[in-house]
Amino acid sequence: MSTAHPTPTYPDLVQALADRGLLTARWRRVFEAVPRSRFVPARVWRQLADRCEPVVGTEQWLALVNSDEPVVTQLDDGAGGGPGVATSSNSMPSMVARMLGLLQVEDGQRVVEIGTGTGYVAALLCERLGDDLVHSVELDPVVARQAADALAQAGYRPYLRVGDGEQPWPGLGLVDRLIATCALRHVPYALLRQVRPGGVLVAPLAREFWSGALVQLHLQDDGTAIGPFRGGATYMPMRSHRAPDLHEVRGKGRARAAGLDPGRLLDLGFALYAGARLPGVRLIHQNTPEGVQVWATHEDGGAATAATGEEVWQYGPGFLWEEIEQVWWEYETVGRPDAEQFGLTVTDRGQQVWLRDPSAVIRPARV
Numbered sequence: 001m002s003t004a005h006p007t008p009t010y011p012d013l014v015q016a017l018a019d020r021g022l023l024t025a026r027w028r029r030v031f032e033a034v035p036r037s038r039f040v041p042a043r044v045w046r047q048l049a050d051r052c053e054p055v056v057g058t059e060q061w062l063a064l065v066n067s068d069e070p071v072v073t074q075l076d077d078g079a080g081g082g083p084g085v086a087t088s089s090n091s092m093p094s095m096v097a098r099m100l101g102l103l104q105v106e107d108g109q110r111v112v113e114i115g116t117g118t119g120y121v122a123a124l125l126c127e128r129l130g131d132d133l134v135h136s137v138e139l140d141p142v143v144a145r146q147a148a149d150a151l152a153q154a155g156y157r158p159y160l161r162v163g164d165g166e167q168p169w170p171g172l173g174l175v176d177r178l179i180a181t182c183a184l185r186h187v188p189y190a191l192l193r194q195v196r197p198g199g200v201l202v203a204p205l206a207r208e209f210w211s212g213a214l215v216q217l218h219l220q221d222d223g224t225a226i227g228p229f230r231g232g233a234t235y236m237p238m239r240s241h242r243a244p245d246l247h248e249v250r251g252k253g254r255a256r257a258a259g260l261d262p263g264r265l266l267d268l269g270f271a272l273y274a275g276a277r278l279p280g281v282r283l284i285h286q287n288t289p290e291g292v293q294v295w296a297t298h299e300d301g302g303a304a305t306a307a308t309g310e311e312v313w314q315y316g317p318g319f320l321w322e323e324i325e326q327v328w329w330e331y332e333t334v335g336r337p338d339a340e341q342f343g344l345t346v347t348d349r350g351q352q353v354w355l356r357d358p359s360a361v362i363r364p365a366r367v
């Protein structure tokens with residue numbers, strides 16, 4: 001008996017998204033009408049945990065394109081001989097479906113997308129709303145050219161612009177919806193200024209403390225934006241929002257017993273809470289045979305690393321691990337809220353994370 005799996009098809013992929021409750025009937029028809037393969041070039045990479053692997057051969061290409069995985073389409077901003085970091089991709093279809101659902105578009109609404117990438121999301125929006133209502137901006141001119149070609153070949157003609165999506169689209173005026181398909185470290189206030197009151201902005205936020213999360217912001221009459229976090233999301237960052245994973249670590253290590261298994265920190269609810277309490281602290285993790293290892297750093301040179309079943313090591317000024325443990329116990333005290341209970345408010349003075357209600361802003365424990 002053969003154990004070979006048949007190559008998945010695009011209808012299989014759409015069916016799987018629908019089975020997971022990610023598509024309304026309307027969005028399902030839109031996805032069905034826009035095959036992902038039309039927007040994926042021949043040369044692509046699969047994103048692995050620690051590197052990008054070239055995809056070789058039609059079977060492998062089709063298997064990746066019709067799977068719920070991101071398809072990497074550019075490395076190192078297109079420069080040859082780089083470290084092999086993904087800088088453009090066709091995003092994971094379930095994430096695309098989630099974000100388009102959160103955007104809550106209605107007939108007749110004008111949308112701006114930041115990060116045209118391969119043009120797939122722009123095509124889905126054109127199919128849903130009509131070409132005239134869709135605007136998409138891409139920073140990389142080569143990526144933008146390929147997207148324009150793919151869109152035209154598929155019969156879509158949205159408004160396309162090569163430029164920095166962090167700035168409002170010149171002369172466009174207010175739109176109803178804005179979707180960023182690259183991750184933001186913070187929501188620039190300039191972006192809010194192009195969305196009308198009552199409009200919606202959906203974006204992945206790259207949080208310093210461990211994880212990224214989607215945010216769905218509703219524009220208020222006074223120009224501020226308020227809304228909930230909507231689950232985890234890992235996206236490549238907007239180019240000007242790139243930052244190293246960790247700060248430089250200074251000083252000799254000091255060991256102590258861990259009061260907390262580091263694996264407990266890897267929870268989106270806690271990460272949102274800790275990110276607000278300990279601004280500027282970066283935390284990343286790696287799986288180990290015993291569990292996980294985490295590293296936390298701050299720009300003041302303070303750092304800590306902890307691995308399951310081992311002592312904690314702290315470096316530089318202060319006691320970063322103690323601070324993190326303290327915030328963990330606070331998080332227990334407030335009921336270990338899950339990620340959906342947190343939200344974000346963005347004003348011209350910056351952004352603040354809140355818990356359960358916009359008035360319950362989480363104040364930093366360190367300044």
Ligand SMILES: C[S@@+](CC[C@H](N)C(=O)[O-])C[C@H]1O[C@@H](n2cnc3c(N)ncnc32)[C@H](O)[C@@H]1O
Nearest residue numbers: 088115116117118120121139165181182238239
């Ligand atoms: C994950 S890809 C977008 C996927 C795309 N929506 C699609 O359907 O294929 C992210 C894109 O954002 C672009 N990008 C990064 N910074 C940007 C900026 N400041 N303005 C516009 N695009 C940007 C990258 O060049 C990259 O192509």
